[in-house]
Amino acid sequence: MKYAIIIPDGAADDPLAELGNRTPLEAAHTPNMDRVAIEGRQGLVRTVPDGFESGSDVAIMSLLGYDPAVYHTGRAPLEAAAQSIPLAPTDWVFRCNVVTVVDDVMKDHSAGGISNAEAQRLIADLSRALELPGFEFHYGVSYRNLLVYRGHEEFNVTTKPPHEIPEQRIDKYLPRGRGSDLLLRIMNRSQELFANHEINQTRRETGLNPASLVWLWGQGHAPNMPRFADRFGIRSACMITGVDLLRGLAALLGWDVREVEGMTSFHDTNYAGQGKATCDALDGYDLVVSHVEAPDEASHQADFKTKLASIEHIDRYIVGPVLEKLRTFDEWRILVMPDHPTNVATRKHGHAPPPFAMAGTRVRSVRPMPYSERNAAAGDLKIERGHELMEYFLRGGNL
Ligand SMILES: [Zn+2]
Numbered sequence: 464m465k466y467a468i469i470i471p472d473g474a475a476d477d478p479l480a481e482l483g484n485r486t487p488l489e490a491a492h493t494p495n496m497d498r499v500a501i502e503g504r505q506g507l508v509r510t511v512p513d514g515f516e517s518g519s520d521v522a523i524m525s526l527l528g529y530d531p532a533v534y535h536t537g538r539a540p541l542e543a544a545a546q547s548i549p550l551a552p553t554d555w556v557f558r559c560n561v562v563t564v565v566d567d568v569m570k571d572h573s574a575g576g577i578s579n580a581e582a583q584r585l586i587a588d589l590s591r592a593l594e595l596p597g598f599e600f601h602y603g604v605s606y607r608n609l610l611v612y613r614g615h616e617e618f619n620v621t622t623k624p625p626h627e628i629p630e631q632r633i634d635k636y637l638p639r640g641r642g643s644d645l646l647l648r649i650m651n652r653s654q655e656l657f658a659n660h661e662i663n664q665t666r667r668e669t670g671l672n673p674a675s676l677v678w679l680w681g682q683g684h685a686p687n688m689p690r691f692a693d694r695f696g697i698r699s700a701c702m703i704t705g706v707d708l709l710r711g712l713a714a715l716l717g718w719d720v721r722e723v724e725g726m727t728s729f730h731d732t733n734y735a736g737q738g739k740a741t742c743d744a745l746d747g748y749d750l751v752v753s754h755v756e757a758p759d760e761a762s763h764q765a766d767f768k769t770k771l772a773s774i775e776h777i778d779r780y781i782v783g784p785v786l787e788k789l790r791t792f793d794e795w796r797i798l799v800m801p802d803h804p805t806n807v808a809t810r811k812h813g814h815a816p817p818p819f820a821m822a823g824t825r826v827r828s829v830r831p832m833p834y835s836e837r838n839a840a841a842g843d844l845k846i847e848r849g850h851e852l853m854e855y856f857l858r859g860g861n862l
Contacts, residue, residue: 464824466697466750466857467741467785470526471777472519473759474707474770475817480598481767483541487758487807488818489835491774495782499799500834503822504860506844506853510802510817518721519759519811522802527712527752528853529688537683538708543609545711547639548601550685555612557646558681559600561585562601562625563672564654569633572625573574575672578716581662583605585674588660589653590786602709602796610649610679618642622680625745638679646679653677690717691750700750703740704730709754719748728756734780739783742748742788753781762805770807789823796823798856799834819852825859 474488482490510522512532521531524782539556550556561582563571574582583602590600597614612618612668620643623636638646654676657663663673692698702713706728713720723740725733741753755777761769782799789795799818803812818839832838846852 464749464796465789465792466798467789467795468526468752468798468800468856469741469777469782469785470523470752470754471758471774471799471801472756473803473812474774474777474801475764475804475813475815476762476770477804477808477813478807479807480605482771486836487767487774489627489769489837491771491775493778493834495778495786496799497781497833498786499797499822500820500838502828503797503820503826503829504829504842504844505818505820505832505834505839506842506846507816507839508800508819508846508849510849511814512849516851517803517814519706522817523709523712523754525849526800526802526852527716528850529692530848530850533854534686534688538681538687540611540652540683540685541686541715542603542607542707543601543611543711544714545707545709546601546603547610547714548609548611548649550611551613552684552687553613553680555618555684556624557610557612557679559608559610560678560680561606561608561674562623562676562678564633564675567632567634568770569625569628569631569636571672571821573628575666577606577666577672577674579605581666582608585653585657585660585662586677589649589656589677589802590767592656593649593652595649607707608621608677610677612738616645618682619672620646620682622646622682625678632662632693649657649675650679660731678861686715688715692717695853697750697857699748700752701744701745701748702752702754703737704756706754706755706756713752718752725775729760730757730776732757732768735777738781738784741785745785745792753785755781758801759805761838762807763810765807765810767807770831794824795819796826796856796859798852804836816849821856821860823859827860 510525601609619641757773
């Protein structure tokens with residue numbers, strides 16, 4: 464049996480006036496996703512359990528068959544896994560954003576999309592100046608760096624993602640709780656050191672947002688997730704994505720990760736290349752997950768036209784070819800679903816359960832309707848515990 468899962472990140476949405484009261488999934492021309500829903504079935508699945516923030520770290524974990532209430536320890540440890548940073552069970556990982564704060568107000572969670580070289584230089588200087596044993600910095604892309612702590616402090620801190628507090632005063636969102644004094648020392652030291660740093664002098668002269676300080680959040684220990692092969696009995700699986708978070712999850716599950724030339728997290732990504740890579744991977748692997756970030760990014764920019772175009776590209780260049788490829792195997796199944804809604808109207812992730820569509824061997828057709836949030840909600844198929852969907856899919860819609 465060959466399995467393919469296609470994830471158009473953030474594609475689900477509410478109806479939009481600009482689209483004649485249709486959702487982007489309804490307005491987009493998606494003959495291949497529609498075939499999946501018509502030949503098979505569609506329904507809703509709650510990927511973000513109550514009490515969790517709606518984000519891909521939680522939602523994709525559910526989608527892949529792991530209960531976030533059991534396995535989600537934070538966003539930073541998943542990114543550490545993507546970078547192959549070795550972690551002992553007692554080590555802590557923090558996201559370490561380089562941010563712009565002006566007069567105690569969070570202006571920019573990305574410090575103007577600071578370059579890798581600038582961020583690395585600032586963090587290297589901070590690391591030298593700190594003299595705090597146990598802390599080690601790891602460079603990521605642009606503002607997305609990590610801080611690993613290998614020491615004895617038992618943190619019990621509340622932190623806040625900086626992208627959730629734009630234009631707000633930072634005082635009430637600073638780290639609180641046990642161990643927060645250590646984190647505040649690092650943040651304060653970075654503020655002193657960066658204030659007159661030559662990199663910031665140059666950035667100010669050229670009108671770019673300065674790097675005011677490092678902001679620590681998303682902390683956790685390494686999650687202890689059983690390997691996918693042990694849990695579901697599928698021995699060979701592969702992830703194709705332009706996003707570190709999903710590479711990290713794949714590594715934790717014991718999957719391979721395949722790169723595609725020109726694959727990005729935006730609409731400029733190489734859709735056709737990813738479609739071909741997904742088809743090729745099906746020759747060698749029993750399960751292939753292909754994830755596209757573009758619809759989510761377009762939604763955060765409130766750009767419904769680009770969102771529509773990205774959904775149509777995923778349908779045409781990925782879902783279509785993958786369906787054709789799957790039909791060359793004796794037994795196969797496909798699942799298409801966004802991890803969570805991202806609402807163009809609010810520019811934020813929503814909490815509505817996203818629609819899924821699945822088809823293939825021994826999946827009987829239930830209600831032949833095109834794929835959409837409304838049609839998925841119209842049937843009685845609703846999976847309340849998102850992590851149960853994987854079992855349902857692998858068993859061909861029989862639980
Ligand atoms: Zn998003």
